[in-house]
Amino acid sequence: MSQIIRLKKGFEINLAGEAKKEVVSVQQPETFSVKPTDFPGVQRPKTLVKVGDNIKAGTPVFMGKNYPEVNFAAPVSGEVVEVVRGEKRALLEIRILADSNLEYEENKTFTPSDIGNANSEELKDQLVRSGVWPFLVQRPFAVVADPQEKPRAIFISGFDSSPLAADYGVTLKGQEKYFQAGVEALAKLTDGQVHLSVSGDREVPSVFSQITGIQSHKFTGPHPSGNVGVQIHHIDPLVKDDLVWTIKPFGVVVIGKLLLDGKYDVSKTIAFAGSSVKNPAYLETYSGARVDKFLSGNLHDDHCRVISGNVLTGESIGREGYLGFYDDLITVIPEGDQERFFLTSGWLGLIANRLSFHRAFGLVSFLNGKNKKYKLDTNVNGEERPFVQTGAFEKVVPMDLYPVYLLKAIMAEDFDEMEALGIYEVAEEDLALCEFIDVSKTPVQKILRQGIDLMMES
Amino acid sequence: MKFLQDIFDKMEPNFEKGGKFEKFYPLWEAQRTFIFTPKITTPAKGAQIRDAIDLKRMMFTVVIAMIPCLLFGIWNTGHMHFLSAGQEASHLDKVIHGAILVIPIVLVSYIAGGLVEVAFSILRNHPVTEGFLVTGMLIPLVVPPTIPLWQVAVGTIFAVVLAKEIFGGVGMNVLNVALTARAFLFFAYPTEISGSEVWIATGEEVVQGYSGATALGIAAEFGTGENQVPVLEALANSFAPDLYSLKSMFIGTIPGSIGETSALMCILGAIVLLITGVGSWRIMLSMLVGGIVMGLILNLFGSNEFMKLPFYYHLVMGGFAFGLVFMATDPVTASQTNTGKWIYGFFCGFFALLIRVLNPAYPEGVMLAILLMNVFAPLIDYYIVDANKKRRLKRATV
Structure with a gap:
């Protein structure tokens, strides 16, 4: 175990409605969906199935123009019932009516000891064809990894520090065997090391405790200490013309299952949390699950927002939406679409029940202490303005960079500046706290993604 | 509702x-x-919740921090009036008399600046921003109580248009808007904003030996040039007892611009800004240090009586305290990086005293020092950010 990296900067958003650490049984949804929009960097997705096709779990359902060989696969077997398109016929979703007994595409199986000796090209080929490949996300740019490349190293964050995040101790319970197999496969993909960072503040999940063949690190400190981008910055920072891959622990497990069992098995345990949920807990389902069955009868009130992912980086999917590919959390919080009178609860009121990173006049949430759990809604609490406040973003980004300067460089479309100011080192999630705390309500993550898109096109 | x-x-x-x-x-x-804080909700993708703060609240925090200075300024305007006439008056009378003079200046500043803001918002079709909440209050506090109202209007309009709107409005300006207004008035209409006649709103009658000069004016007059006398002696020789004592200057019962005379009230404002974190403690501290360092250097050389004035007097004289708390800390025109803030603040204080003591033309140096450092702030930041870029580049080439 190497030294502990202690991060001071950051901010904990303590929300009400944390999932109780037990898995409850739920009725499985009938339909599942694959959303090309879940995969950053995939351009011009093209469907490979049509309505009425019967497919298996692991059958390719679409391809990206810039990832011709990568298979984006169906999470379950069943019948393709709908292909949803948006503007200019862009492919948005492929919906599948699931069979009651799942059938899987067959893949070659390995024994645990085989993986280390396998031919790395053959192994890679299997990962690319089977559907597990998109779990690998490259940095810079946080897009799906390109199988043609070879990364300098692979990084795994062993904890999620974001608000109401799922605990890997619950979601990955009993997956040690698969995780180990996945790690061994990853080691074949890089000449460098596979890094795993665990939290020094909380219990290390059993799934990580006996793993061999990895370089292990410990991080302490507030969110975003669990972000893989932040961890890379402190372990071995990215430089120009550099390439590393990242993968979430669940992705490693799916790779392990593929190799040991020969199946593309994306059954997962997810957290169902948020202040609008009556009984927040963990539940078992599959990637791309429709969420309405989980919600029904389990919400405090109907006027709420359903988010796939966490409240800082997630996406509002609506009550009949589908779980995102990378997400292991559904958060439900109240909508905030009401006006607030300025003296009572608006911009001049005394506010103790809405969290603030700041202490400007009337913002007294800091008096509540760190353990108070907040019930926050989706109101922006103000209007968008030019940058005025300085020095605040730096307090929540535990990296050696100047977020405001970077954002301004993106707005000015100044490529040299973007590069010099560190755009290669950040993804949306790393600056998500800036978006939360910003006085000027700047859409930080959107601007950053625009910058990343510009850099990728250049 | x-x-x-x-x-x-x-x-x-x-x-x-x-x-x-x-x-x-x-x-x-x-x-x-x-x-009403509007019902806008967060977009579908990105941060789904937001901090309770907004720019209105942040700006209003600064306005609240200025209220002690404003209230004291109102009282002091009345106090100076009755003192110059040699009359006893109740506090209520002083406040009423002060309010009659000061409130119109505040109103004219807000109305003139507000109209410009609204006009530009309509022309450019952007929302009316709240930056002027602060500027509109700062301007009255840095002008003398006798200033003609039309000059307040002209100065405000000039500053808002030329210092802010042509750069793109709130958040885009290089120079502090309120200081630009004051500098404009200072150079355009010097007789109404300098000398010894304007700082006290006297009545028909004044007491014998009356002089309405500011402490700095006296220091510049007697402490430099020919026939020098020690500044402290010159200050002791005032028309009212203890008018320019260290204590009076600290509390603020001296002639001067409406809101800047009281170091004590500035400290109250500073406490508000520091507790809320809206004002940068780095800038305040480093400007204080810069002023003290320059004050000590001047004391060390001591080639004239003004230079011999103990350095701590400078901290309570003129607009040093007010500039330190409210002007230098303007986040838009100050340095934006933490290291830059140290450098920026230090030189604000350093140059304020340098200009104040060694420049014969302007008895007050704080305004010009801060404006000068406003211009340099982007350059300071440039080098700080450049160092960050170089660190990144170095990693790439190792």
Whole structure:
């Protein structure tokens, strides 16, 4: 175990409605969906199935123009019932009516000891064809990894520090065997090391405790200490013309299952949390699950927002939406679409029940202490303005960079500046706290993604 | 508040696209969002929740921090008036008399600047921003109580247009807007904002031996040039007892611009800004240090009586305290990086005293020092950020 990296900067958003650490049984949804929009960097997705096709779990359902060989696969077997398109016929979703007994595409199986000796090209080929490949996300740019490349190293964050995040101790319970197999496969993909960072503040999940063949690190400190981008910055920072891959622990497990069992098995345990949920807990389902069955009868009130992912980086999917590919959390919080009178609860009121990173006049949430759990809604609490406040973003980004300067460089479309100011080192999630705390309500993550898109096109 | 919302909802269509008053939408929006924080929710992708703060609240925190200075300034304007006439007066009389002089200046500043803001918002079709909440209050506090109201209006309009709007409005300006207004008035109409006649709103009668000079004016007059006398002696020789004592200058019962005389009230404001974190402690501390360092250097050389004035007097004289708390800390025109803030603040204080003591033309140096450092702030930041870029580049080439 190497030294502990202690991060001071950051901010904990303590929300009400944390999932109780037990898995409850739920009725499985009938339909599942694959959303090309879940995969950053995939351009011009093209469907490979049509309505009425019967497919298996692991059958390719679409391809990206810039990832011709990568298979984006169906999470379950069943019948393709709908292909949803948006503007200019862009492919948005492929919906599948699931069979009651799942059938899987067959893949070659390995024994645990085989993986280390396998031919790395053959192994890679299997990962690319089977559907597990998109779990690998490259940095810079946080897009799906390109199988043609070879990364300098692979990084795994062993904890999620974001608000109401799922605990890997619950979601990955009993997956040690698969995780180990996945790690061994990853080691074949890089000449460098596979890094795993665990939290020094909380219990290390059993799934990580006996793993061999990895370089292990410990991080302490507030969110975003669990972000893989932040961890890379402190372990071995990215430089120009550099390439590393990242993968979430669940992705490693799916790779392990593929190799040991020969199946593309994306059954997962997810957290169902948020202040609008009556009984927040963990539940078992599959990637791309429709969420309405989980919600029904389990919400405090109907006027709420359903988010796939966490409240800082997630996406509002609506009550009949589908779980995102990378997400292991559904958060439900109240909508905030009401006006607030300025003296009572608006911009001049005394506010103790809405969290603030700041202490400007009337913002007294800091008096509540760190353990108070907040019930926050989706109101922006103000209007968008030019940058005025300085020095605040730096307090929540535990990296050696100047977020405001970077954002301004993106707005000015100044490529040299973007590069010099560190755009290669950040993804949306790393600056998500800036978006939360910003006085000027700047859409930080959107601007950053625009910058990343510009850099990728250049 | 439902009835108010209903009224707003009923009127809203007139201001929306295609409505009768479509052009005035920014003005409409400004008042609605003033009374109600709007119902805008977060977009589908990205941060789904947001901090309780907004720019209105942040700006208003600064206004609150200035209220002690304003109230004291009102009282002191009346106090100086009755003192110059040699009359006894109750505190209430002083406040009433001061208010009659000061409130119109505040109103004119807000109305003139507000009109410019609204005009530009309508012309450029952007929302009315709240930056002027602060500027509109700063301007009255840095002018003398006797200033003609039309000059307040002209100065404010000049500053808002030339220092702010042509750069793109709030957040884009290089120079502090309130200081630009003051500098403009200072150079355009020097007789109404300098000398010894303007700082006290006297009546018909004045006491024998009356002089309305500021402490700095006296120091510059007697402490430099020919026939020097020690500044402290010159200050002791005032028309009212203890008028320029260290204690009076600290409390603020001295002639001067409306809101800047009291170091004590500035400290109260500083406490508000520091507790809320709205004002940068780095800038305040480093400007204080810069002033003290320059003061000590001047004391060390001591080639004239002004230079011999103990350095701590400078901290309570003139606009040093006010500039330190409210002007130098303006986040838009100050340095934006933490290291830059140290450098910027230090030189604000350093140059303030340098200009004050060694420049014969301007008895007050704080305004010009801060404006000068406003210009240098982007350059300071450039080098700080450049160092960050170089660290990144170095990693790449190792």
